[in-house]
Amino acid sequence: MSAEGARGRRAIATVCLSGTLEDKLAAAAAAGFDGIEVFEPDLIAAPWAPKELAARCADLGLSIDLYQPFRDLDSTDPGRFARNLRRAERKFDVMAELGTDTVLVCSSVAADAVADADRLAEQLATAAGLAADRGVRIAYEALAWGRHVSTWDRSWDVVRRADSPALGLCLDSFHVLSRGGDPAGFAEVPGDKLFFLQLADAPRIDMDVLQWSRHHRLFPGQGAFDLPGFLDHVLAAGYTGPLSLEVFNDVFRQADPARTAVDAMRSLLWLEEALAVRRPRPGTGAPPPAPSLTGYAFTELAVDGLSGPQVGGALAALGFTHTGQHRSKPVQLWEQGRARVLLNASVVRPTGAGVAEVAALALESEDPGRSAARAEAFLAPVLPRTRGVAEADLSAVAAPDGTQIFFTRTGPDGWPADFLPTGAVPGAGAGLTRVDHVSLTQPFDSFDEAGLFYRAVLGLGPESVTEVAAPFGIVRSRAVTGPGRAVRLAIHVSLLRRGEWAPGVPAPQSIAFATDDVVAAARALRAAGTPLLAVPANYHDDLDARLELDPGLLADMRECGLFYDEDEHGRYLHLATEVLGSRVFFEVVQRLEGYDGYGTANAAVRMAAHRRLRTRTTA
Amino acid sequence: MSAEGARGRRAIATVCLSGTLEDKLAAAAAAGFDGIEVFEPDLIAAPWAPKELAARCADLGLSIDLYQPFRDLDSTDPGRFARNLRRAERKFDVMAELGTDTVLVCSSVAADAVADADRLAEQLATAAGLAADRGVRIAYEALAWGRHVSTWDRSWDVVRRADSPALGLCLDSFHVLSRGGDPAGFAEVPGDKLFFLQLADAPRIDMDVLQWSRHHRLFPGQGAFDLPGFLDHVLAAGYTGPLSLEVFNDVFRQADPARTAVDAMRSLLWLEEALAVRRPRPGTGAPPPAPSLTGYAFTELAVDGLSGPQVGGALAALGFTHTGQHRSKPVQLWEQGRARVLLNASVVRPTGAGVAEVAALALESEDPGRSAARAEAFLAPVLPRTRGVAEADLSAVAAPDGTQIFFTRTGPDGWPADFLPTGAVPGAGAGLTRVDHVSLTQPFDSFDEAGLFYRAVLGLGPESVTEVAAPFGIVRSRAVTGPGRAVRLAIHVSLLRRGEWAPGVPAPQSIAFATDDVVAAARALRAAGTPLLAVPANYHDDLDARLELDPGLLADMRECGLFYDEDEHGRYLHLATEVLGSRVFFEVVQRLEGYDGYGTANAAVRMAAHRRLRTRTTA
Incomplete structure (x- = not known):
């Protein structure tokens, strides 16, 4: 040689x-x-x-x-x-x-x-x-x-x-x-x-x-x-x-x-x-540089006949409006501000089991074609996309957990054209402005693979790994983020397998919506009947013992069921809904003074509360 | 207080x-x-x-x-x-x-x-x-x-x-x-x-x-x-x-x-x-001391219509004789020397899937009643035993992996009386004298529990924990042994869960029979058509490169497909059969000069060979 x-x-x-x-x-x-x-x-x-x-x-x-x-x-x-x-x-x-x-x-x-x-x-x-x-x-x-x-x-x-x-x-x-x-x-x-x-x-x-x-x-x-x-x-x-x-x-x-x-x-x-040691490979060349990702175009949830109405009802209570219906598939478009959620009733088999899970993330790319070419060059599995006559050409690849990743530029002639308007006009809503982040639990074997996948394929930067002693075992988490934090994705994994004891929500997923006033949003959500997760009084008592929070803020948090976190930059207020269907819940979050985390410190309390509801449901 | x-x-x-x-x-x-x-x-x-x-x-x-x-x-x-x-x-x-x-x-x-x-x-x-x-x-x-x-x-x-x-x-x-x-x-x-x-x-x-x-x-x-x-x-x-x-x-x-x-x-x-800080508890008192365990009375395998004949055929080739048939259940007794194996076709549901697994270990106790009382005092689950009219009263408890543990004293009026002689008279066999040890893979969650269970309930001494880089992930092992090594039990666990990639034998179990001449036994087994596991030539080449073994011994090992190990006491020669049914295989082992281990160093080679056979079978 x-x-x-x-x-x-x-x-x-x-x-x-x-x-x-x-x-x-x-x-x-x-x-x-x-x-x-x-x-x-x-x-x-x-x-x-x-x-x-x-x-x-x-x-x-x-x-x-x-x-x-x-x-x-x-x-x-x-x-x-x-x-x-x-x-x-x-x-x-x-x-x-x-x-x-x-x-x-x-x-x-x-x-x-x-x-x-x-x-x-x-x-x-x-x-x-x-x-x-x-x-x-x-x-x-x-x-x-x-x-x-x-x-x-x-x-x-x-x-x-x-x-x-x-x-x-x-x-x-x-x-x-x-x-x-x-x-x-x-x-x-x-x-x-x-x-x-x-x-x-x-x-x-x-x-x-x-x-x-x-x-x-x-x-x-x-x-x-x-x-x-x-x-x-x-x-x-x-x-x-x-x-x-x-x-x-x-x-x-x-x-x-x-x-x-x-x-x-x-x-x-x-x-x-x-x-920059690039070796041209026959037929492919070096991967093209990663285009900027400027946000979530939409998140798509797979639902069935049982979970669909439940999730739709929760979205309505969260202030979303059902604005569009897909031309050829049983897919609903829900909107509030720049936050868009698709409910897709065509992918879950068998239907009627209450399955609700994240099926796809559509990312706004400055150059969707280049994003797709880069993904392919980095060995992301390219997914076939069954399209109808009037449907936009969305390039899709599969993430390690099976979630579909779309690259798009949202515009009137793009993917929204696949949806016929329902005639409903978005109202004021609850002040939710966009998707702050999506949280996805990974299959055990692919946590580290996923971190590299998002880094290489999407050009997102990995943050440091954290571990939480959650009620049903240690959970390891890592976020990947784009420049300006326009795209944030948090991935999680249970460190050990679970035996027959698995009473919590298996492999939970969430979509977190941003707001500029979580207290006002929480009041609106409660008034609209959103199934909000109750936060124990002991949690707020402990916050007060540790942090001597402003009494007015603390009172608001108790009233509204808010979680609280802080980092070296700022503060974070967030709430969660109950789990809808098999494993999805929504969050509403407000970042103050540049807080850059995900409220991981509160994950154990949230998981215990979610488990408690499961007990009640099955009891 | x-x-x-x-x-x-x-x-x-x-x-x-x-x-x-x-x-x-x-x-x-x-x-x-x-x-x-x-x-x-x-x-x-x-x-x-x-x-x-x-x-x-x-x-x-x-x-x-x-x-x-x-x-x-x-x-x-x-x-x-x-x-x-x-x-x-x-x-x-x-x-x-x-x-x-x-x-x-x-x-x-x-x-x-x-x-x-x-x-x-x-x-x-x-x-x-x-x-x-x-x-x-x-x-x-x-x-x-x-x-x-x-x-x-x-x-x-x-x-x-x-x-x-x-x-x-x-x-x-x-x-x-x-x-x-x-x-x-x-x-x-x-x-x-x-x-x-x-x-x-x-x-x-x-x-x-x-x-x-x-x-x-x-x-x-x-x-x-x-x-x-x-x-x-x-x-x-x-x-x-x-x-x-x-x-x-x-x-x-x-x-x-x-x-x-x-x-x-x-x-x-x-x-x-x-x-010896014993607090008498109402109704129970302190646990009685552990009686001596002097060996395995029998090991019982659960088989079905598909695996039963396969395991029975292998036992015959191993030199065992089918000496008894249970009075009321489809259970066969096979004997060679002091090694006894029961094939029980009454417990596997559904039958015909090829299931073969260790259902029970019967231990010779100097005081079976006291062994059972101790087990109960140490919170071992006591199992109901459905008995026929003429059947011996065997006390049974469940080990953490579900294996039944019986305590008995083998004698004409004991459990053997449950079996009607087939008339077959044990011949010379292949020189297998008794059960040397049993190896059981534990469910992930109960490995440490099992170590303490055998220590406390049976009074066996735990040996140190070892880890092997096996072909499908790290395997942790520990043996528990009685005085004089009359009872040896090796327990194993896969350290991480397995995803969809699980091509090897899931949770293998084995029964190892002792012999005083494994070379002679191997020749007899081969002549009788025992489905012996092939050991790669590369393995023996490496042994020779590392250890400069006696050429005659090495030639015997190559001829007979023997594994080799040594510790500070002595040497160990062992062979394995193919996996029979779902997850059981037999071993024949010879301990020389007081070798006290289990050939763990050879586990990875054995597992690779077993996996290879699975590939062949399913291809």
């Missing part, structure tokens, strides 16, 4: 994916990877001899870019070192059959690891000499928890001392960045000594680095590390090998590998774009 | 249980707790005013033993301290309505926490004075991650300096033991200064102590801490309050609270027995 030929190649370690090696290869090939790192335990459990694996990979268009890992090579015990060399030679034999030329050797974690840099260099050079005899080479990597070599500069010092052509460095972003290493230092390493590069992101967690590495790595763009900056330094130093992902993650280990592989590929596309 | 009156009382913090406060109270009362700690967020989310909660608790027979937690009381900022006192007074008001006399104040974690011991003592004394005015008292606790007070002896130093009657200590076993604190030091604290005791166990994990505490605490007897030793020191120092559990655990937070509360109560019963 020539250095030039490898530039821009994308690889994935088999350990990133769930299943047997057969499952993993199929997933990596389908997602368009050029190569793989073979994780040794995957080979050991495979039914194929190494030569058969090589043939299988060739058939799938995958090169084998790395065999990994070889552990604990060096030793202060000469007998053990001799046995380790024997083991290495056996593995070099395997590599020859695999047709791969590079093996990853990790810094030793063993009690007999060599501390002296020259002696260690000598042992590595000896092994590299045996490797060279068989036409292979060793990429030496500092594990962040290595016994004597735990930083990349220490690994480079040893490689430099060894001065063997068949010995170079493997740089791993996790091992470098988890230890606070400075990638600027890579500049001192000759490019031809950078044998391999492994990429992984991670959330910032204060925990043992080995556990952090083995269970919580993420694909680039999903965590808190600066991967573009890291990669920039690696490439500037002259690295020409593949961009290869090595992510140990407990969720990915048990999720559909076909899906994880697409998520992984998306992370590399995002990273390449972030770095 | 007088000190004497409280002795032996059992309490649980509401934070231990999932659900709303209503759910938690119902669960705690049903499990027989005497009191609760009210976790403030649970009260805040509750619809009842504090007085209503007090009445509700009284109705349920629960006292409110503690209100908790009050955070960040002390402050270097006088204005903030004044606000904190105001907040405290509001909470004292709440306590008055609740009718509880003790509030937990944690050491501050805030940036403005007071470092100077005298000033801190002065502030605590001020707060305690206000508490005393309202007839309540403060139990001060050192959080392990407190800013200036993070050890129990530092908290005691502050309480001693404050010298206020309404200020005492709360000791929390997690905070003390996680920091390596020495409970022997409690002896210097006057008993009347020990205001409260919170008990929690935990596994040893190398992680940030706050995360460890908030997510991974366990009930006593489930983790690695010496709770009996801890409690012994607390009681020796003169503590007379309730034994109260405060366990933050992500699994319990989302599991059925009724079940968690029983698990919690069992942990206290176990702890009291371990300490």
Whole structure:
């Protein structure tokens, strides 16, 4: 493999994916990877001899870019070192059959690891000499928890001392960045000594680095590390090998590998774009830049014969007007200010079960066609759209949770033309002006995937991850937002599965409408009979004990059933309705002085109240 | 509440249980707790005013033993301290309505926490004075991650300096033991200064102590801490309050609270027995000591019309003989040596789906009646047993995964008398002598519960927890064993839920038979057509590369498809069959030189091979 030929190649370690090696290869090939790192335990459990694996990979268009890992090579015990060399030679034999030329050797974690840099260099050079005899080479990597070599500069010092052509460095972003290493230092390493590069992101967690590495790595763009900056330094130093992902993650280990592989590929596309290292791909080119998103054009709820009237009634009580009826489908358009909700009775099967859920989000894009092209370039599944004669062409892609995402520019000749006016004229309503945000609970396996999806596909910025001790288990949340906060989307996930005990609302979703006067809105809503969620008096008592709120405001909050939160910018007042149908509720929110959150601190109280209503309903 | 009156009382913090406060109270009362700690967020989310909660608790027979937690009381900022006192007074008001006399104040974690011991003592004394005015008292606790007070002896130093009657200590076993604190030091604290005791166990994990505490605490007897030793020191120092559990655990937070509360109560019963602090309970008395268990009398598999012949055929090929037929039910008895397997075709509904699973384990007890009485005393669900006229009276309880546990003494007039001889005489068989161990995958929510269940109910000793990166996600395992290893049971759990990607064998179970010559057994099994699992050649190549095994042994292993493991005692050779029916397979194992494990290192290879067969079957 020539250095030039490898530039821009994308690889994935088999350990990133769930299943047997057969499952993993199929997933990596389908997602368009050029190569793989073979994780040794995957080979050991495979039914194929190494030569058969090589043939299988060739058939799938995958090169084998790395065999990994070889552990604990060096030793202060000469007998053990001799046995380790024997083991290495056996593995070099395997590599020859695999047709791969590079093996990853990790810094030793063993009690007999060599501390002296020259002696260690000598042992590595000896092994590299045996490797060279068989036409292979060793990429030496500092594990962040290595016994004597735990930083990349220490690994480079040893490689430099060894001065063997068949010995170079493997740089791993996790091992470098988890230890606070400075990638600027890579500049001192000759490019031809950078044998391999492994990429992984991670959330910032204060925990043992080995556990952090083995269970919580993420694909680039999903965590808190600066991967573009890291990669920039690696490439500037002259690295020409593949961009290869090595992510140990407990969720990915048990999720559909076909899906994880697409998520992984998306992370590399995002990273390449972030770095402006763009490799024109035949027929596609680099993804077009993300157009501005200026708000929600509409949100669409799937309802049935039971939930439809309930949700419609709630919208009416919230001050919405049923202004339009779709020309060809049982879809209603409800409007208030710039907030628009579609109730679609054509998609839920079976009907009559009370299902109500978010089916689609339509986003205002400055260039809907470009938004759609970008989504496709970032591997978003493009959805077929069954259109009637007079219906607008809305491009749609599927988000990881199955929600449809439309890109549109709302105008008279656009999607509203699909609706015949009902004749009803929107009145003053309750002062709700637009959609502030939408909250969607994600399937367990796709929370991190969703964060990257919205970041890459829509160009939204991810905010930090928060966790709430909710009544039925820990809930993890993250918001993604656009510039100027014109689009806000909050995603959530229950951290553990639920057994048979699941009395709350499963996977709740909400649409939050903005208002400039939530107290006035709340009074109007109550007067109109909106099914508002009751907030316990204990909640307001505690607020008062903690925050000494203005008595007038506190009285309003008690009267109106408002939740309260504050951040470093400002304050937030919000209310919720009861759950309508299976899992949707509405919120009305007022942001004061630039509050930038979502009232997550109140989620547990809200969930307990929602659960209480369920008990009442079913009792 | 007088000190004497409280002795032996059992309490649980509401934070231990999932659900709303209503759910938690119902669960705690049903499990027989005497009191609760009210976790403030649970009260805040509750619809009842504090007085209503007090009445509700009284109705349920629960006292409110503690209100908790009050955070960040002390402050270097006088204005903030004044606000904190105001907040405290509001909470004292709440306590008055609740009718509880003790509030937990944690050491501050805030940036403005007071470092100077005298000033801190002065502030605590001020707060305690206000508490005393309202007839309540403060139990001060050192959080392990407190800013200036993070050890129990530092908290005691502050309480001693404050010298206020309404200020005492709360000791929390997690905070003390996680920091390596020495409970022997409690002896210097006057008993009347020990205001409260919170008990929690935990596994040893190398992680940030706050995360460890908030997510991974366990009930006593489930983790690695010496709770009996801890409690012994607390009681020796003169503590007379309730034994109260405060366990933050992500699994319990989302599991059925009724079940968690029983698990919690069992942990206290176990702890009291371990300490020999036995409080005779009306009608029951202390649990009787655990009788010796000397082995498996039989294991019973539930089969149906499709899986029954398949499992029976496999048993025949394994060298078992169908020696008996149940007098009144479609149950077959198969025997080889002291290994006995029952195939029960009466319990699976619907039949014909190929279900095969472990329905019951019958254990040889030196005193079956006492084993059953102990199980009942430790809250094991006692199962009704539909018996025919001539059928032995087998006491049965349900394990957390639903498996029935029988206690018996095998003899001619016991359970074997329920079976009519088939006339078939057991031959030489394949040299399988007895059941070595049974492996059972647990439902996600009940892994820790199961460990304590077997420990408390059966008197088995838990071994350390191991984790394996299996092909479909991390699997956690733990064995429980009896004296002399006569009974071994390995339990497993998939750490995360599974989404739609679940191609392996769901929740596999196995019965492992012991042999003194696994090579001879394997040859016999193969000759008899046993559906043995193929072990990849790569696996044996890797063994040879790593371990330089004796060439003859290695050749035998390759020929016979044997797995290999070794520990500090000896070596282990084992083989597995294919999965029979839905989720059961058999193993044949040979322990050499006192090997004491279960071949966990080979689980991933075995699971990949089992999954491969499933692919073949369904393809």
